[in-house]
Amino acid sequence: xxxxxxYTPTKVVFGKNTESKVAxxxxxxxxxxxxxxxxxxxxxxxxxxxxxxxxxDAAGINYITLGGAVPNPHLGLVYEGIELCKKENVDFLxxxxxxxxxxxxxxxxxxxxxxxxxxxxYDYKRQAQGCLPVGVILTLSATGxxxxxxxxxxxxxxxxxxxxxxxxxxxxxxxxxxxxxxTLPDYQTACGCTDIMMHTMERYFTSGGNMELTDELAEGLxxxxxxxxxxxxxxxxxxxxxxxxxxxxxxxxxxxxGCGNDGGDWMTHKLExxxxxxFDVAHGAGLAAVWGSWARYVYKNCLPRFKKYALNVxxxxxxxxxxxIALKGIEATEDFYRSINMPTNLRELGIKATDxxxxxxxxxxxxxxxxxxxxxxxxxxxAMLAIYRASV
Amino acid sequence: xxxxxxYTPTKVVFGKNTESKVAxxxxxxxxxxxxxxxxxxxxxxxxxxxxxxxxxDAAGINYITLGGAVPNPHLGLVYEGIELCKKENVDFLxxxxxxxxxxxxxxxxxxxxxxxxxxxxYDYKRQAQGCLPVGVILTLSATGxxxxxxxxxxxxxxxxxxxxxxxxxxxxxxxxxxxxxxTLPDYQTACGCTDIMMHTMERYFTSGGNMELTDELAEGLxxxxxxxxxxxxxxxxxxxxxxxxxxxxxxxxxxxxGCGNDGGDWMTHKLExxxxxxFDVAHGAGLAAVWGSWARYVYKNCLPRFKKYALNVxxxxxxxxxxxIALKGIEATEDFYRSINMPTNLRELGIKATDxxxxxxxxxxxxxxxxxxxxxxxxxxxAMLAIYRASV
Numbered sequence: 072x073x074x075x076x077x078y079t080p081t082k083v084v085f086g087k088n089t090e091s092k093v094a095x096x097x098x099x100x101x102x103x104x105x106x107x108x109x110x111x112x113x114x115x116x117x118x119x120x121x122x123x124x125x126x127x128d129a130a131g132i133n134y135i136t137l138g139g140a141v142p143n144p145h146l147g148l149v150y151e152g153i154e155l156c157k158k159e160n161v162d163f164l165x166x167x168x169x170x171x172x173x174x175x176x177x178x179x180x181x182x183x184x185x186x187x188x189x190x191x192x193y194d195y196k197r198q199a200q201g202c203l204p205v206g207v208i209l210t211l212s213a214t215g216x217x218x219x220x221x222x223x224x225x226x227x228x229x230x231x232x233x234x235x236x237x238x239x240x241x242x243x244x245x246x247x248x249x250x251x252x253x254t255l256p257d258y259q260t261a262c263g264c265t266d267i268m269m270h271t272m273e274r275y276f277t278s279g280g281n282m283e284l285t286d287e288l289a290e291g292l293x294x295x296x297x298x299x300x301x302x303x304x305x306x307x308x309x310x311x312x313x314x315x316x317x318x319x320x321x322x323x324x325x326x327x328x329g330c331g332n333d334g335g336d337w338m339t340h341k342l343e344x345x346x347x348x349x350f351d352v353a354h355g356a357g358l359a360a361v362w363g364s365w366a367r368y369v370y371k372n373c374l375p376r377f378k379k380y381a382l383n384v385x386x387x388x389x390x391x392x393x394x395x396i397a398l399k400g401i402e403a404t405e406d407f408y409r410s411i412n413m414p415t416n417l418r419e420l421g422i423k424a425t426d427x428x429x430x431x432x433x434x435x436x437x438x439x440x441x442x443x444x445x446x447x448x449x450x451x452x453x454a455m456l457a458i459y460r461a462s463v
Numbered sequence: 464x465x466x467x468x469x470y471t472p473t474k475v476v477f478g479k480n481t482e483s484k485v486a487x488x489x490x491x492x493x494x495x496x497x498x499x500x501x502x503x504x505x506x507x508x509x510x511x512x513x514x515x516x517x518x519x520d521a522a523g524i525n526y527i528t529l530g531g532a533v534p535n536p537h538l539g540l541v542y543e544g545i546e547l548c549k550k551e552n553v554d555f556l557x558x559x560x561x562x563x564x565x566x567x568x569x570x571x572x573x574x575x576x577x578x579x580x581x582x583x584x585y586d587y588k589r590q591a592q593g594c595l596p597v598g599v600i601l602t603l604s605a606t607g608x609x610x611x612x613x614x615x616x617x618x619x620x621x622x623x624x625x626x627x628x629x630x631x632x633x634x635x636x637x638x639x640x641x642x643x644x645x646t647l648p649d650y651q652t653a654c655g656c657t658d659i660m661m662h663t664m665e666r667y668f669t670s671g672g673n674m675e676l677t678d679e680l681a682e683g684l685x686x687x688x689x690x691x692x693x694x695x696x697x698x699x700x701x702x703x704x705x706x707x708x709x710x711x712x713x714x715x716x717x718x719x720x721g722c723g724n725d726g727g728d729w730m731t732h733k734l735e736x737x738x739x740x741x742f743d744v745a746h747g748a749g750l751a752a753v754w755g756s757w758a759r760y761v762y763k764n765c766l767p768r769f770k771k772y773a774l775n776v777x778x779x780x781x782x783x784x785x786x787x788i789a790l791k792g793i794e795a796t797e798d799f800y801r802s803i804n805m806p807t808n809l810r811e812l813g814i815k816a817t818d819x820x821x822x823x824x825x826x827x828x829x830x831x832x833x834x835x836x837x838x839x840x841x842x843x844x845x846a847m848l849a850i851y852r853a854s855v
Contacts, residue, residue, distance in 0.1 A: 074478015079471055085722070086466015283690070284707050284714070287683025295676045315676050318722065322676070327719075330477070330710065 075332075079325045081218045082244040085318065087310075089248045090208050093123055093165070094130035100204050100243040102163025105134040106156055108176045109167040110141065114210065117254055123167060123208065135159050140168060142354065143225045143232060143347050144175040146190060153182035153189065156203070163204050166242075169211025169263075170354075174222035176205050177240040184239075193224050193233040202239035208246045211255060212317040213263030213355060215270055215324025217245035225348060232348035233439070245321065249313035257307060261411040262355025264300035264316060268293055269358045270323040273340060276369070276376050276447040279333025286379070289328040292319050293384045300411050338445040339365050342458060345432040345439070350422050359413035360420040364462035366401045369448035370394075376447065377401070416462050429459040467724075471717045473610045474636040477710065479702075481638045482600050485515055485557070486522035492596050492635040494555025497526040498548055500568045501559040502533065506602065509646055515559060515600065527551050532560060534746070535617045535624060535739050536567040538582060545574035545581065548595070556597045558634075561655075562606025562746075566614035568597050569632040576631075585616050585625040594631035600638045603647060604709040605655035605747060607662055607716025609637035617740060624740035625831070637713065641705035649699060653803040654747025656692035656708060660685055661750045662715040665732060668761070668768050668839040671725025681720040682775045684711050689776070692803050730837040731757050734850060737824035737831070742814050751805035752812040756854035758793045761840035762786075768839065769793070808854050821851040 082099075084092055097105060107123065114120045120136070127134050137152050155161070156179060166176035180203035182189035191197050207217045216222065221236040252260070271289045275281075296319045302312040322328065329335055342365065343357040352360075370377040374393050381387040381400025385407075389396065405415045414420040424432075437443070437452035444450060450458070474491075476484055489497060499515065506512045512528070519526050529544050547553070548571060558568035572595035574581035583589050599609045608614065613628040644652070663681045667673075688711045694704040714720065721727055734757065735749040744752075762769040766785050773779040773792025777799075781788065797807045806812040816824075829835070829844035836842060842850070 074481060075475075077475040077477065080474075082472075083467075083469035085469065089466060282707060282710065284684060284687045284711050287687055288680050291679025291683045292676060295679055298675070314723070315674060318674065319676050331706070 075330045077326050077330055078238055079218055079241070079327070081242045081325070083218070083247060083321065084244060085247045087248055087250055089246045090119065090122060090251070091126060093206070093208060093246060094126050094132055096244045096246070097127075097132060097163055097165065097206060098130070100163070100206065102204065102206070103133065104159065104161050105132060105163045105165050106152065106159070106161045106179070107134050107136045107165045107167060108140060108152060108172050108179065109136070109138050110169070110172045111138075113254065114167050119208070119210065119251065120167065123165070134165075135161065140172040140175040142171050143223070143351060144171045144178075146224055146226045149175055149178040149182060149189060149224060152176075152179035156183045161203070163206065165206045165208070167208045167210065169209065170214025170216045173205070173207055173214070173216040173242070174224060177202065177216070177222035178224050179203070180205050180240060181235075190226060192235045193226075199235075199237050199239055202237070205240065205242045206244045207242045208251070209317070210251045211259065211263060212252055212313075212320035213266040215267070215320050217242055217247070218321045218325035221324075223344070230348040232344045234344075247317050247321070249310055249317045252313050252317060253308050257304065258353070258356075258412065260303050260307065261300065261413050262353045263320065264296050264303070264411065265355035265359045265408065265413050267316065267320045267323045268296050269339060269355075269362065271328045273337045274329035274332055274335040275380065276336045276373055277333045278373055278446050278448075281376075282331030285328060285330050285332060290383045292323060292328060295319055297384070297407060304411050333446055336446040338450055341436050341440055341444060342455060345436045346422070348435070349428065349432060352420060352422065356414055356420055359408045359415060360417055361458065361462045363401060363405045363415050364458045366404070368454065368458050368461065369445070370397050370401065373447035418463065424459075424463060426460070429456060429463070433459055467722045469718050469722055470630055471610055471633070471719070473634045473717070475610070475639060475713065476636060477639045479640055479642055481640045482511065482514060482643070483518060485598070485600060485638060486518050486524055488636045488638070489519075489524060489555055489557065489598060490522070492555070492598065494596065494598070495525065496551065496553050497524060497555045497557050498544065498551070498553045498571070499526050499528045499557045499559060500532060500544060500564050500571065501528070501530050502561070502564045503530070505646065506530075506559050511600070511602065511643065512559060515557070526557075527553065532564040532567040534563050535615070535743060536563045536570075538616055538618045541567055541570040541574060541581060541616060544568075544571035548575045554595065556595055557600070558597060559600045559602065561601065561603025562608045565597070565599055565606070565608040565634070566616060569594065569608070569614035570616050571595070572597050572632060573627075582618060584627045585618075591627075591629050591631055594629070597632065597634045598636045598638075599634045600643070601709070602643045603651065603655060604644055604705075604712035605658040607659070607712050609634055609639070610713045610717035613716075615736070622740040624736045639709050639713070641702055641709045644705050644709060645700050649696065650745070650748075650804065652695050652699065653692065653805050654745045655712065656688050656695070656803065657747035657751045657800065657805050659708065659712045659715045660688050661731060661747075661754065663720045664772075665729045666721035666724055666727040667772065668728045668765055669725045670765055670838050670840075673768075674723030677720060677722045677724060678771070684715060684720060685776045687711055689799060696803050725838055728838040730842055733828050733832055733836060734824075734847060737828045738814070740827070741820065741824060742816075744812060744814065748806055748812055751800045751807060752809055753850065753854045755793060755797045755807050756850045758796070760846065760850050760853065761837070762789050762793065765839035810855065816851075816855060818852070821848060821855070825851055
């Protein structure tokens, strides 16, 4: 059993109409001039942005707005946001949206609070010494960025996608109204459920020992999302199912499901990052597309965990050898992904990758993890390429 | 599905020798003059207090000490602590111990940060507007006070035991080294496990609807503590089991196991509070002694929950009527308590209460909850008396 640190200071305000509390929450955390950062037009179309600005107007809180955060959010917009904040003396960032808007806001926060090029942090050159406070109104359950310490930014030049983590960027508050996720396309909902499950599975499949309590929490969370993802496929307006998935999304990535583990595996995420960098695919779908190939490549090195997962999460019958049970768990996971219209390989993801593409991704992925990475099984560039090739 | 707030800002530093980080953590949260508050002699005997003061000496952090916090901590010592802090310009409270030292430190923190009599908060007369920052080195897994917003203080005059909750008092950090709990008497360990389970069960047995995810987390936590309590009965020095119980203790009472529920039942705690006020019993043992009588009195009004608990936590076979399954779950819980040498009635607790005692406790309990209380079944004074009488 390892030691661990656990720090989740984000104040969560969860339930219907909770966005009406945004002004008092900004004030509680000292915001006087706000940059409202959002993504595409849905926040405008649904009237959410107007509701937020009306609330701030009524409370007498000054704000400016910056839209345009895209999936795999771009460094260019981060630079633009930093300049805007400095010019307008912004002291609080309000992200309205999903992971893209939140991650982009965190990067802007680093850029305002630290001298020099913000990309340095994402390029592992130095550590941030602070971050402008960030608050969140969440409209998409997926990345868990609303409580996490991490953000992922893509540098357009070379499509380099990198993550940076620091407690400074953990949001001060997260407003979570499950109703705000009801207008999502079904595909995005399924991508989100996949991402949530993968955040937990990355922490679960390790070779370094695990706490029983953490396993119980992780398995319970996985069962909950698995069940409610199917409910939402058939009934996208189901409030309770939206709520289950939304809260699971936060707990899957705030650190809770990894306490006492060895840090997790994370290679499915790393493999997908290169995919997302090169092809600009939806993150959750990209994870589903490579997970099966990763799992088949590593499961023999991490057999007790794959067996436990098969039995407790995928509810595979406890008969046959450990390897057979583990493989059935992998197959059941792929069946589940297909059942919610997620891909289980690159072809189903809609990507026609050449072998040169795969080699390039494996090379970039290996560089990104400093040569080798993973816990369930340590992977080098050759192993990464083998997994990419198996996932075509 | 209800909305909820969730706020757990405590920085948890968990694992072996983590107490060596106390100076840097105090500094991180701005402490310059510390009151080290502890309970009985065990903190002195084990050398922990000296280790802490040596660490602060080496770091050049000023401190004073105040021992003497007792189970069901007394208001008199709180007043003494407040005077001491004001006189010595203390700006940080370090509780070294279990719930008694932490709760007492929180009360001192309220008293220093607010004008007037600190008992007013515990007597429901007014709300605190702040609290001196509190840090914790935990030596007993039980109350969860190391991450919770609550503290319980006993006023010696009339033995009035009252709790007060506010986010201001949530500790800034909690140092949790499972090894520090290894010197506990077995009885205290078992009392702690009972308290931890009860914090989760109080949130679980409600009539107002529950989130599936919260149920999964609660049931997983209960299974973990139930299993590891038995391991610790036979092997008190088992580090892993100590770690499982210690982390479960924090998660059982920081709010996580109640998210989306209706606030919980809490009547077992209220019934025990009067018991503890009158007879000065160990809190965990007092809970075990009244829970069975409470459960039998209320289970028909909350049958789906008692059935679910029986199946998922106590692993009762799914045969017979719902009532039969629920009753088997209650019996299995009492069997479990007995297996770790916890009492299941007042006699086993070592208390010979007269019917006048029971009437007095029922009356005080009813006053304490404003006449009626509970969620699984709403109880009035008559119901409370019936439960006390059944528990003799």
